[in-house]
Amino acid sequence: xxxxxxxxxxxxxxxxxxxxxxxxxxxxxxxxxxxxxxxxxxxxxxxxxxxxxxxxxxxxxxxxxxxxxxxxxxxxxxxxxxxxxxxxxxxxxxxxxxxxxxxxxxxxxxxxxxxxxxxxxxxxxxxxxxxxxxxxxxxxxxxxxxxxxxxxxxxxxxxxxxxxxxx
Numbered sequence: 120x121x122x123x124x125x126x127x128x129x130x131x132x133x134x135x136x137x138x139x140x141x142x143x144x145x146x147x148x149x150x151x152x153x154x155x156x157x158x159x160x161x162x163x164x165x166x167x168x169x170x171x172x173x174x175x176x177x178x179x180x181x182x183x184x185x186x187x188x189x190x191x192x193x194x195x196x197x198x199x200x201x202x203x204x205x206x207x208x209x210x211x212x213x214x215x216x217x218x219x220x221x222x223x224x225x226x227x228x229x230x231x232x233x234x235x236x237x238x239x240x241x242x243x244x245x246x247x248x249x250x251x252x253x254x255x256x257x258x259x260x261x262x263x264x265x266x267x268x269x270x271x272x273x274x275x276x277x278x279x280x281x282x283x284x285x286x
Contacts (some may be wrong), residue, residue: 145219150162155269158175158270159177160277173280177265187242188224189265191262191263194236195256197256199211199256201268202254205247215240218245249268250268251265251267
């Protein structure tokens with residue numbers, strides 16, 4: 120099944136290398152980038168180590184170590200943010216801190232990726248079947264909506280392309 124997902128990505132011929140904003144991971148020129156729904160899968164061969172690295176991300180969401188990192192604001196504290204999965208009830212981002220920390224991210228001791236802040240992290244397993252995740256940083260700000268449909272397919276396709284399981 121993973122092979123089929125990888126083959127379908129390569130048959131789509133949707134290589135989109137070089138289409139990124141500065142806030143997204145930088146994709147080396149020798150990589151190949153595939154598109155699957157809102158997800159971009161950058162396959163980056165490491166010729167020295169003989170391995171394959173990957174970046175799986177959308178415009179404002181990246182998947183790292185089984186954790187989705189949402190770029191909610193340009194900067195600031197997001198530890199008090201509230202999220203919704205599809206049209207479900209609002210939940211505090213802090214309820215996922217233990218799982219996120221087990222994956223190697225420490226939201227209460229420093230920023231997840233960007234030192235200026237503005238990011239929130241949720242375990243991929245918590246939102247894997249969702250179409251949209253909405254996150255509101257504070258009551259006086261509007262929530263941001265993130266399209267994450269087809270996440271399990273993107274993860275399977277990345278594995279089929281030789282990426283590590285945890286990405």
